[in-house]
Amino acid sequence: MGQGQRERVATSLTGAVGEEIGGFLAPVDAELERRYPGDPGTRQPVHTVYVPGDDFAADTLRVWGDRALAALDEHAPDAASFAAVLGLDGALAEDVYGRVRAKLEREPVEDLRVDFEDGYGNRPDAEEDETAARAARLIAAAHAAGTAAPYMGVRVKCMEAAVRDRGIRTLDIFLTGLMDTGGLPDGLVLTLPKVTYAEQVTAMARLLDAFEKTRGLEPGRIGFEIQIETSQAVLAADGTATVARMIQAAQGRATGLHYGTFDYSACLGVSAAHQASDHPAADHAKAVMQVAAAGTGVRVSDGSTNVLPVGPTEQVHDAWRLHYGLTRRALARAYYQGWDMHPGHLPTRYAAVFAFYREGFARAADRLARYAGRAGGDVMDEPATAKALAGYLLRGLDCGALDIAELAGPSGLSRAVLEQFASPRHGDLTGSA
Known part of the structure; x- marks a missing residue:
């Protein structure tokens, strides 16, 4: 057949066959849409800072930023000294160091949790009542300002039975305080710790549903994170992955799964000297969490290190190297969030995050721009890879590691194009950037 002639196309099946198959799979289509809606496309903070309820104050965010800057001034006053500690090369070190200092001045904390659990302990009811009310007032005031x-x-x-009523009351006081002082703010996050059974997650969902109905809120307005701190949360008695059931038990309210490094390690009998986020037991738990959450729109967060960067400079540098290495390790494993327990952790949190994105953004932008323009290159990328490249660049923009101008200049990529590629339903999206 000559090249100018059209190919003869023939089929054997009737349209009714396709309709029958479609009808058969319609419930599956609906189930996939419900259970696996994809990433929400919103900003994910690079860390969560935990502050005991009685320590939280109006100036906590600024105090953490100032203490982090003071740690840099004392132990790494310039890019060269910081680079020597972390093993960064000269050009990257200058860029990262400048961005870290700017971040600590502008937005030292991306996500803060006022803690009424382990960091707060058991207090007289009247004291916890007052502390919860104060937390609501201070957070509302911060949003207003x-x-x-x-x-x-x-x-x-x-x-759990021993503390259930206390937790419910604290949550009620806190949410009521917010509602009475302007309403629930954007960026509100709640964390439910030490979950062992999916029914406890369902209970939390029902509690929030009751609050929404009482206060006339839109159903599903309030979400929450599930903290994975026990062996039962990862593997149930019947051998199934409890954490997967917990996501469904949240009835669409689950926003994150947070790994609790030390509670989980202790639960498995890991000795204190070896309790760390890179222990094999931790890697297994987080891998199960990651697979269970994939495609559901629920994000996974790594835990923390309890090695604090305090004391003489050599000791601080050792702690910084450890924290930087653990953070880089987590990022490579697609855990884009972790816990920070001390202001001295902020410099290395942001250094690790910024270096991670700045080292690879030019290559990622070039690959995505070539894919968008069907220009080819030395890597044959697919839609799923394009989605991953766009997500990587968006996360870099959100945390301050990257600027849109340096992406748009050489590659022509705009934020709108990145968000289009990162969408769960972008399909085989191609065309000019």
């Missing part, structure tokens, strides 16, 4: 972190909220006590 424009000084709030992008994400703020509370961690209450768990759903």
